[in-house]
Amino acid sequence: MVAPALDVLRALHTQTTARGLPPPAALIGDWYGADAVVAPTVDLRPGCPPPDDPDRYWFGYIGFPVRPDDGALPATVGGLTDGVLVLRDGEWTSEGAGIPDWAWAAVYAPDTLPLPAKATHWDRPARTPHLDAIDKCLDAIRAGEIYQACVCTRFTGTTDSAPVDYFAELAGSTTPAKAAFLQGDWGAVASLSPETFLRRTGNIVSSSPIKGTLPAQADPDALAASAKDVAENIMIVDLVRNDLGRVAVTGSVRVPELLTVVPAPGVWHLVSRVEAILPPGTGNDAVLAATFPPASVTGTPKLRALELIHDWEADARGVYCGAIGMAGPDRALDLNVAIRTVEIGSDGTTALGVGGGITIDSDPHREWQECLDKAASIVGHDRALRTH
Secondary structure: OOOOHHHHHHHHHHHHHHHOOOOOEEEEEEEOOEEEEEEOOOOOEEOOOOOOOOOOEEEEEEOOOOOHHHOOOOOEEEEEEOEEEEEEOOEEEEEEOOOOHHHHHHHHOOOOOOOOOOOEEEEOOOHHHHHHHHHHHHHHHHOOOOOEEEEEEEEEEEEOOOHHHHHHHHHHHHOOOEEEEEEEOOEEEEEEEOOEEEEEEOOEEEEEOEEEEEEOOOOHHHHHOOHHHHHHHHHHHHHHHHHHHOOOOOOOOEEEEEEEEEEEOOEEEEEEEEEEEOOOOOOHHHHHHHHOOOHHHOEEOHHHHHHHHHHHOOOOOOOOOOEEEEEEHHHEEEEEEOOOEEEEOOOOEEEEEEEEEEOOOOOHHHHHHHHHHHHHHHHOOOOEEEOO
């Protein structure tokens, strides 16, 4: 019987702790053409962005670039490892080199204890400041400064769980498409993202922006019929096309999937996919320079939206709305958009950013409710929610 990826992650964490090694990192869901990619041990350090053309495997995150030094966790974290465990087609294999025997033992006989019953407590963000930020965004749209922008707020809290257990419990119950777990002396990141920011294989690169959300109990057909959500998604598709077009072969940018309704934990999303061909020799640094931060969590035009976000939002986004994932040999790159992502400090403090895209048709109170809907699969799963 094939060991589940979350069991392997927890078993590897037990092994690395016992051996005094850096903890494992894991990408679980739709990653790298596989169902999971796990680094048995990797030293993730601040200030280590993805290499341009690595001959090893990089795991890490790039934080949102607005007020990057104001977040609770480092602005960028990453590390390199010689080999990874890959779950593909129901079988664990390895790529690269240097997978130790104790890591294979964790794959074939993951001796993991049941998840302990721990509590995470969340404080709901204040509603009025978020509504005020949306009103400012609407004013900017009316003034012609922007067409659309993503406006965010932030839940904060504490957890008694070990970060790896916290991630395993949430990822196991919600099965997000682009889950990721990273940990180091700086803290931990438990990402339950449904969204692909960049996926590169050879000279083909794609992005799958999400814009448009309804709670899971709603009729998904209403999402595809929503003029506001459709318009917002198409605006972001055009922004992604522009971003990729800055680095792609001329005329190669296309949209193979437009306005697909997709389920995600607790919600329905409207998703599109943009694809492009890169010129030979194009490095991942050039791709990131052209596209980061992700279009779906910024606005149009992107640079002006970023300037305005700096003034509208009370808290730095930190890891939230950045990108988490891996890079590998042959310029492979696979990054999620760091939404539905919990930052865990070394002292057990937690933070969860949520937000939504604002257009001229937005109702601030419905946008607030969308934030709550997006957070529900995480804060609703935990033991307590303190409101104010």
